[in-house]
Amino acid sequence: MAGILLVEDDPSVRTGLELALARQGHSITAFGTGEEALEHIRARRPEIVILDVMLPGIDGVEVCRRIRKLDSLPIILLTALGDDLDVVVGLEAGADDYVIKPVEPRVLDARIRAILRRMESASTDRITFGDLMIDRGALKVTLDGREVHLTPTELRLLLELVRHPGQVLNRRYLLRSVWDHTHVADSRLVDACVQRIRAKIEPTPGDPVYIHTVRGFGYRFSGP
Template sequence: MQVAGILLVEDDPAVRAGLELALTRQGHTVTSYASGEEALDHIRERRPEIVILDVMLPGIDGVEVCRRIRKIDQLPVVLLTALGDDLDIVVGLEAGADDYVVKPVQPRVLDARIRAILRRVESASPDRLIFGDLVVDRGALKVSRAGREIHLTPTELRLLLELVRHPGQVLNRRYLLRAVWDHDHVADSRLVDACVQRIRAKIEPVPAEPVYIHTVRGFGYRFSPP
């Protein structure tokens, strides 16, 4: 059974205690804090495997915490969002979050998302692929362009690897949700779109004019290297 060292950031004491208990019963090791400032201090001193991050926090909110995490680390981040807060979800995904779970949180759903992320981190295929100045090393799980390493989150890397595995083919969002996030709820297609945008910002010479990952309107995405 896959277990993780989890950093839980939730300011509601009852929710925090309930999630910590439920995740601990699933075998995970959980460290919890009520504020983003405390969480960032913890990450600098002791890196967790996954961060479970409430969007609405006192002081530094969850989206800003996610942005600051991305400046120093590519570890997976799952957002806890309120029902119907679509704007928070979109902004959080653009800030670099890998996934989200809507409150009230079902512990089994959160546990499933955590284990899906662990599988993404662990999965690798041995091979080194070269597309012009873009190099995707599936064995070492590294990506570089023009000789400079590009730092991708596990989810970004898994999505890129899935696209690279099917060069020239159009992959629809539902397929990518199943392959990368291990679920295929149509409403979660924004996970795919936000992740593609983040990858483009990192690998494309001009993100607004992509040469690697192309959008096929009404269908999905295609990896077509020049």
């Protein structure tokens, strides 16, 4: 299935996840520190990174930030139960999804497969809104002629919004259609992802032209 980089400092947890994910057909490379993971990514790019937040040395959030400076590859955070601040900071740093520890391998595998589906989804048309051009076939976004580098999740969310121009899409719908989530508490995934997209495509992210917030409901996409 996927070439996965697993970063987890607890040897027993790391070994357990390696075995469980390997049984699901994934190819796993595992490290116990963020430093080792970053070195590996520079040498050999994985398809997905599964990243523990609490790591010795460089913590998972900082590893996430550094990965985002290099690449848009998908990142799933492993975070302890109740560490909501870690989740929020990690999502703001560029993570695509998160799983609460102790990790249920079936849940983690489902999140991985959802990301793989997002990476494979494509269409065959180009859409232009002002200076923003979205090529659904090439899965490429350009702004004023310059390519905008979006993660697979950011791209999938943008495509979902663009499919319904002028319509308000609530967070529950977006969670289901983009992340395959059904739990409304995960709505911060949507908010953080919208913020990251705005930072990349909006001339003034605080005063958006393309993705508008409809308070109490969700988000609406419209051209300038």
